[in-house]
Amino acid sequence: MERDYIISWKAAGISLGLLLILATALVKPLGVSTQFVVSDAVVAHKVAPKYAESNTYLSKYGEKQDWGIGYGWVLVLGMFVGGGITSALLRKRQPEQDKGSMPPMWQERFGDSMTRRYVAAFGGGVLLLFGARLAGGCTSGHMIAGVPQLAISSFIFAVTAFGAAILMAKFLYRSGPEA
Amino acid sequence: MSTLIIGFFIGCAFGAILYLGGATSYRRILGTLRLKDMWIIKLMGTAIGVGTLGVYLLDLGGLANMSIKPAYVWGVAIGGIVFGIGWAISGFCPGTCVVGASEGKKDAMFTLLGGLVGALLFSMAYPYIEKGLIQNANFGSITLESVLGVSGIYLAMAMSAGLLGLIFFVLKDRYE
Numbered sequence: 001m002e003r004d005y006i007i008s009w010k011a012a013g014i015s016l017g018l019l020l021i022l023a024t025a026l027v028k029p030l031g032v033s034t035q036f037v038v039s040d041a042v043v044a045h046k047v048a049p050k051y052a053e054s055n056t057y058l059s060k061y062g063e064k065q066d067w068g069i070g071y072g073w074v075l076v077l078g079m080f081v082g083g084g085i086t087s088a089l090l091r092k093r094q095p096e097q098d099k100g101s102m103p104p105m106w107q108e109r110f111g112d113s114m115t116r117r118y119v120a121a122f123g124g125g126v127l128l129l130f131g132a133r134l135a136g137g138c139t140s141g142h143m144i145a146g147v148p149q150l151a152i153s154s155f156i157f158a159v160t161a162f163g164a165a166i167l168m169a170k171f172l173y174r175s176g177p178e179a
Numbered sequence: 180m181s182t183l184i185i186g187f188f189i190g191c192a193f194g195a196i197l198y199l200g201g202a203t204s205y206r207r208i209l210g211t212l213r214l215k216d217m218w219i220i221k222l223m224g225t226a227i228g229v230g231t232l233g234v235y236l237l238d239l240g241g242l243a244n245m246s247i248k249p250a251y252v253w254g255v256a257i258g259g260i261v262f263g264i265g266w267a268i269s270g271f272c273p274g275t276c277v278v279g280a281s282e283g284k285k286d287a288m289f290t291l292l293g294g295l296v297g298a299l300l301f302s303m304a305y306p307y308i309e310k311g312l313i314q315n316a317n318f319g320s321i322t323l324e325s326v327l328g329v330s331g332i333y334l335a336m337a338m339s340a341g342l343l344g345l346i347f348f349v350l351k352d353r354y355e
Contacts, residue, residue, distance in 0.1 A: 005201050009218050012200025013225025019196065020226065021233035023189050027182055028244045029234075030193060032274040036298035044299075057305035071186040076277055078190020079197070083278035086195040095204075101285035103205030103270065114285075121286040124269025125276065125293020126300065127261050132273055133301040134312065135258025136248045139272040140193075143223060146248055148230035150323035150334055153250035157259045164263025169212035172267060179206070179215040 004095045020145055027071055029149065031141035033132035035076040037061050038069065108177045131161075194278045203279040203287065205270040212267050215354055221346050228343040235335035251317035254308075269293070 023030050041061040044052035052058045087094070097104050102117055110116055132138040135157050137146060143161075146154025173179070200222050201207045210216025237243035248255075266272055269290045271279055276294060279287025324331035 005218075007199045009200060009222040010225060012196050012202070013222045014229055015196050016193075016200070016222070016226035017229025017233065019189065019192050020230040021237065024234050024243050024245070025237050026185050026189075026244075028246050030189070031246075032277070033294075033298075036273065036294050037302060040295055040299045040302060044302075055302055055306070056309070057302040071182050073186075074183050075186040075190035075193070076274075078187040078192075079194035079274060079277050080190075080281045081187075082191030082194030082281075083198045083203075084194075084281035085191075086198045087282035090199070095201075097206055098201065098204040101283075101287075103209075103286075105206055105209055106270070117286055118289045121269045121271070121289035122293035122296075124265040124267075124271070125290035126297035127265025127293075128269060128271070128273055128276075128290070129265075129294040129297030130301045130304075131258045131260070131262030131265060131297075133258070133298055134308075135255045135262060136251075138262065138274065139223075139266075140274045142248065144226055144230065145246075147227050148234045148335075149245055149247055150231070150235075150331060150338070151247045151250070152318070152321045152323065152326060153248045153255045155323075156250065156252065156255045157262075160256045160259030161263040161266065164260040165212045165266040166214065166263075168264045168267035169209055170214075173209070173213055179210045179213050 002095075004097070006090060006093045006095075016144065017148075020148065024145075029141070029145035030075070031072055031137060031145060032076055032079070033129060033138040033141060034061075035073050036129050037133060038073050042069070105173075105177065105179065109173060109175075135161075193274070194281065197275055197278045198282060203271070203275045203282065203284070205286075208270045208275075209267070217350055217352055217354070221350065221352075224342050224346040228339045228346065231335045231342070232339040235332045239332055247320035247322055249317055249320050251313045251315070253316055254312040257312065265297075 020030055038061045041052060041058045044058050106117060142154045142157040147158055197203060201218060207216060207218045211219035234243055271287055271290045273294055276287045276290035280291050323334050
């Protein structure tokens with residue numbers, strides 16, 4: 001069988017665990033979802049400064065002095081750069097079915113419409129960040145970084161997020177295809 | 180300033196690992212959520228298993244910069260459910276949509292845009308839900324260590340061993 005991965009889950013999992021330890025030792029644990037609010041706050045402070053100042057949530061981020069851009073924000077910027085460089089260098093090694101904007105599994109279940117895929121991706125993104133901000137973290141902040149700190153909130157998040165995602169995935173693919 | 184440089188390089192490594200490990204792959208994410216291809220749960224479980232022991236070893240030496248998120252039960256649980264639904268629909272999470280966008284996946288770019296909108300909607304909703312979902316039933320920054328009154332390193336050793344054992348020796352790679 002043709003190799004259908006670039007590096008194994010073992011290699012990726014161990015490196016990710018070590019990276020978390022490094023980040024926790026040097027600055028603080030990993031996290032991503034807060035930076036969506038920081039980015040929003042930066043724009044909001046420019047476009048609608050009055051609203052941004054009066055909103056109790058936005059005003060906590062994107063302070064006028066530094067616009068809230070710090071360690072966390074450059075980390076997410078780094079993710080984009082690191083992912084971009086690696087994918088440019090190793091594109092040939094990436095399994096064919098993982099390339100492009102139309103996943104074959106989705107296509108088989110929901111058809112060829114790119115619009116449908118993009119609408120779902122967008123709507124899913126809205127729910128993702130609304131949920132992550134309500135919960136105070138996402139897969140990185142709560143699961144990868146929060147559970148290793150044995151935080152009770154992160155255990156609650158891991159169980160509810162995985163539970164809901166599994167039920168939703170089972171529902172979406174109730175009539176196949178094989179994964 | 181140096182914190183920013185460190186953050187940038189940690190981010191680069193994070194993005195590279197997610198790409199190389201297939202975490203931006205819809206096939207892998209949905210495979211795991213459909214409980215068929217266990218790749219992503221094994222990747223995450225391994226990271227958590229290694230990370231838990233490492234973080235508490237650091238803590239033992241007083242070197243861990245912990246950041247414990249507060250346990251406001253309703254907000255975290257409802258947020259987790261909303262997040263999970265979005266995860267299954269998009270096939271991305273907030274970190275992997277950034278990396279997916281960086282490799283040129285247009286669906287990931289739409290998830291990223293949706294995420295910015297979702298975070299803005301949450302900011303707008305915040306004043307109305309703060310009292311009921313975040314201040315209510317908020318137990319603060321509690322951990323398994325503080326709740327059980329057992330030293331964290333023992334719990335971490337037990338959890339790492341249990342989790343890694345489960346992932347390496349019990350869970351299969353695939354279920355039909």
